[in-house]
Amino acid sequence: MNSKNLYLVDVTLRDGSHAVKHAFTEEQIRVVARSLDQAGVKFFEVSHGDGLGGSSLQYGLSFVNEMKLIEAAVDECRQSEVSVLLIPGIGTKDHLDEAAKLGAKMVRVATHVTEADVAQQHIQLGRELGLKTAGFLMMAHMAPVDKLVQQAKLFESYGAEIVYIVDSAGTLLPHQVKDRTAALRQVLTCDIGFHGHNNLSLAMANTIEAINEGATYVDGSLRCLGAGSGNTQTEVMVAVFERLGFLTGIDLYPIMDAANGVAAQIMQRPQEVTGTSLIMGYSGVYSSFLLHTQDAAKRFGVDERDILVELGKRQAVGGQEDLIFQVAAELAN
Numbered sequence: 001m002n003s004k005n006l007y008l009v010d011v012t013l014r015d016g017s018h019a020v021k022h023a024f025t026e027e028q029i030r031v032v033a034r035s036l037d038q039a040g041v042k043f044f045e046v047s048h049g050d051g052l053g054g055s056s057l058q059y060g061l062s063f064v065n066e067m068k069l070i071e072a073a074v075d076e077c078r079q080s081e082v083s084v085l086l087i088p089g090i091g092t093k094d095h096l097d098e099a100a101k102l103g104a105k106m107v108r109v110a111t112h113v114t115e116a117d118v119a120q121q122h123i124q125l126g127r128e129l130g131l132k133t134a135g136f137l138m139m140a141h142m143a144p145v146d147k148l149v150q151q152a153k154l155f156e157s158y159g160a161e162i163v164y165i166v167d168s169a170g171t172l173l174p175h176q177v178k179d180r181t182a183a184l185r186q187v188l189t190c191d192i193g194f195h196g197h198n199n200l201s202l203a204m205a206n207t208i209e210a211i212n213e214g215a216t217y218v219d220g221s222l223r224c225l226g227a228g229s230g231n232t233q234t235e236v237m238v239a240v241f242e243r244l245g246f247l248t249g250i251d252l253y254p255i256m257d258a259a260n261g262v263a264a265q266i267m268q269r270p271q272e273v274t275g276t277s278l279i280m281g282y283s284g285v286y287s288s289f290l291l292h293t294q295d296a297a298k299r300f301g302v303d304e305r306d307i308l309v310e311l312g313k314r315q316a317v318g319g320q321e322d323l324i325f326q327v328a329a330e331l332a333n
């Protein structure tokens with residue numbers, strides 16, 4: 001068996017923010033952070049679900065200011081390092097500066113898959129601040145492989161040390177992840193990452209495809225606490241990776257305890273493939289639209305699935321949360 005060193009970045013305290021409508025408390029952040037640190041997770045992410053500066057009427061107001069949450073998470077770390085997500089236009093360079101001052105050590109600068117060029121100054125700032133700096137290509141299914149490659153090269157040219165393929169809609173099939181990762185591996189010298197969502201129950205299979213084609217950074221969340229059906233399940237990844245001979249430095253029983261004893265307590269509902277999240281994967285809709293869609297369906301008395309199918313047809317992208325309500329209103333009429 002070939003052993004391979006992998007970095008598992010846990011996103012429970014950032015992607016999971018979508019699943020709890022951005023209502024994390026400081027105490028919740030502290031207990032989860034402590035348990036991730038004790039289990040040996042090298043990096044975990046903390047910020048509003050939509051990244052730094054995401055707290056707004058459009059995306060959902062945070063219950064507690066994310067800078068306070070980042071500070072609390074850093075305070076709990078003995079061996080782990082805190083990452084933050086930054087979507088240019090939602091978050092600013094000032095937000096990143098502040099997060100770095102509070103002790104964040106990694107930034108993932110996220111753009112729509114065709115828009116890496118808006119991130120140059122943010123990637124450069126990440127490097128200047130001495131942060132581990134990554135480019136995060138969201139909604140990766142919406143670009144053909146050659147376009148994805150071109151955008152990944154842009155990120156690398158700006159100084160990104162990792163480029164992520166992000167399956168925001170949980171819609172990519174294993175052969176598509178394989179082709180995309182292999183294409184990036186051929187042209188990039190930096191590391192490659194994969195971030196999956198489980199809307200079609202494929203997050204684990206897709207993650208393994210990505211690793212087999214050369215990805216070394218993979219994302220997960222405890223008990224799948226993330227947008228839509230959630231992410232690849234962190235504690236399950238640790239178990240599967242051990243059996244595959246991939247090394248993460250994370251201990252199995254402590255990470256299982258973090259999931260079942262700690263994260264499970266802060267979940268508002270089970271993370272499953274429901275009718276709604278399945279349609280997100282099927283239609284290629286942003287996982288973070290889940291709760292907004294449920295609210296819109298209730299308000300306008302229409303089927304959540306119809307809204308999602310229509311959003312998929314219109315190729316809605318992150319930042320277009322208002323379109324969810326517009327579509328629901330049109331369907332109601």
Ligand SMILES: CC[C@H](O)CC(=O)C(=O)O
Pocket residue numbers: 015049050051110138139166167168169195227287288318
């Ligand atoms: C809205 C930002 C988004 O949650 C980032 C991410 O994790 C993804 O695109 O999957």
Ligand SMILES: [Mn+2]
Pocket residue numbers: 015168195197226227287
């Ligand atoms: Mn995500």
